[in-house]
Amino acid sequence: MNNEHIKLIFGLKLKQLRQEKGLSLQDLSSKSGISNSYLNEIEKGKKYPKTDKITALATALETEYDELVSLKMSKKLEPITKLLKSNLLTELPFDFFGVDTAQILELFSSAPAKLSAFINAIFEIGKNYNLTVEKFYFAALRSYQELHQNYFPELENEAARFINEKIDPNEQFIGEQHLIELLGNLYGISIEFFDEEDQPVISNMRSIFRPESKVLMINKRISRNQRAFTMAKELGFQFMSLKERPYTSASIDVKSFEEVLNNYKASYFAGAILIREKLIVQDIENWFGSETWNPDALIEMSERFSATPETLFYRIGNVLPKYFGIDNFLFMRFDALPGSQKYFLTKELHLSKRLGPQENKEEHYCRRWVSISILDHLSSKQEAGKYDKPIVDAQKSFLSNRKEDFFVFSMARPLNILKQLNISVSLGFEVDESLKSKIKFLADKNINRQEVNQTCERCGIFECKERVAAPTLLQKERHEEEIRKVLEKLH
Structure with a gap:
């Protein structure tokens, strides 16, 4: 003390x-x-x-x-x-x-x-x-992101400085081999690959950094885009001299908030050097300017920038408030075992206000959200042996309990490192006249419109075919409201 x-x-x-x-x-x-x-x-x-x-x-x-x-x-x-x-x-x-x-x-x-x-x-x-204290740290980090609208000029400047000093600024995209050379030439860090045969206990981890030997261990099973992000993130730790940091890709024992914050800074830096600010803004402008919804545009962006769907969606979320004046949106990541019908909200970020589902392990998320239905679609493709690339879908979601419209687009894929895990990442926007003027394809009638809610337990859509639990909390609320009305009359 x-x-x-x-x-x-x-x-x-x-x-x-x-x-x-x-x-x-x-x-x-x-x-x-x-x-x-x-x-x-x-x-x-x-x-x-x-x-x-x-x-x-x-x-x-x-x-x-x-x-x-x-x-x-x-x-x-x-x-x-x-x-x-x-x-x-x-x-x-x-x-x-x-x-x-x-x-x-x-x-x-x-x-x-x-x-x-x-x-x-x-x-x-x-x-x-x-x-736990760890969850408290991550909650504080989310609040910090929301407070700054998930855009940090100082980190953008650090990424730009790195590009100007260490890379040819005319080189718009950094390949995996170039990242390996940068780590070796600038910081003496070598790459060592491993799998479940080499390291069975840590086979589900993406990476481990060994500071004494300056070795970055990377799992052979992760994708090319995941490898690029892992190496770019390590460049962030080194270039910004972030000393208090995790040495594993998955949190094992979080010691302080500074460690959590520095991990976020390095991740932000990685996204910013892989997906240059000016380039992603130009891509979004072209995409938003189209009159028709084009899901392939997101897959093309992901491939061009060598970015995972999660990195791409986060990066889009970084620049939307500053360059497009869109500051009322949510980011969600859902995990699910193929065909399990159990879904876990593992990451979320809400700018301005809570728009969609929040982490809730006691209730059942509404299956009508595209973030979840796309996981079912992915499972079906896998069972039929027809999965060959990430699936993209979009939805106009009418949140019945709040009488509000949202536009949500989502991308789903298997998580390479874990053969029995699928993930979807989504960005959702509250629809108003301002958003309609900025995203031209919102008028595309081919985008499905669906009435949704947050959880089955709170939902008043009684004829819902996707429902998996009774609306117990909604019924309790209504019963309590009836009691209040009766008590008011008795006065």
Whole structure:
């Protein structure tokens, strides 16, 4: 526990003991011989008194010296100690959200009992919903992305600087061999490929970086585009000197928020050097300017930039707010075992407001979303032996419970590294007159329109053939509303 937290705990204990004794600051000042203003600074956690003053305070409060300086707090304030020991205050980037840590400490000192109760409630919620510190970090990262509309000029500038300094700017696309040469020539990093025969325990990982030997291990089973992203991401770590970072592609043990943030920065950098800002903006302009919906345009972009569908969709999401004024959209990634009918929302980003499904393991996602129906389509193709390239589809989605229209396009493919896993990535936009003027093919009548909802449990589309669970939560809501109306009449 750092010195700031120790000062805060001492101040909180002093304030609690003073109030329990029914003493005002002036009363304690008179009994201890310590000035009123200095006592106020101590209770706010800004000052830590010397030994002689602690002795005077212990005598005035009729308590033991050791009790006063102990870091153990009363049961009432114990949740605050738990929060301080968790290091969340030091590891979360409050400054990114315009919050000064000193303001939080001030809040602790001004209403410790109430805040302690609130913190305890948060811990209980986290326990009940298995909200780990790692999940908290990723939630904070999503909020940070949303706050900045998922576009970071400083990272775009770093990518542009790398291209200008290390690559011929006229070379629009970076191939896999070039990435291998850049890692070797610039940073002395060699590539070593492995598979389940070489490394059976880690065979489901895309990559592992071994810093001491400067070896980037890459799984043989991943696609060419995944290999390109992995190497471009390592270039990001090296070029931007991001020291606190993960060394595996999959999170094993997240140690801090800085690690999560740096991993995101390196990923953003990778997307920006593989898919140049000016080039993707030009491609989107051409695509949006077409009068007809052309799904092959997305496959062509993915192949041209050597980018996975996920990298491409994320990159599109980066530039939409700045260059197209489209800042009300969502990104989703769903995973599913082929033919399983079980779908998992593994990544999501909502700009402006929550537009579509959010992570929910207790309920059943609406099967009418194109993000999910496209996975069923992929499974059917695989069973028939007809799958040869990623599947692209689009949908005009009418969200019945909010009476709003969305345009959603999605791309689905098998995840190479895991033979029994399919994924779909989607971008969805709230449809208004402004969006219609920017995306010409929205008027294309060949795009299917479908009424959707978030989950079966909340859905009022009772004649839905795709429903897999009863609308229990909707029925509960309506029953509670009926009770409220009856109670109002009784008044």
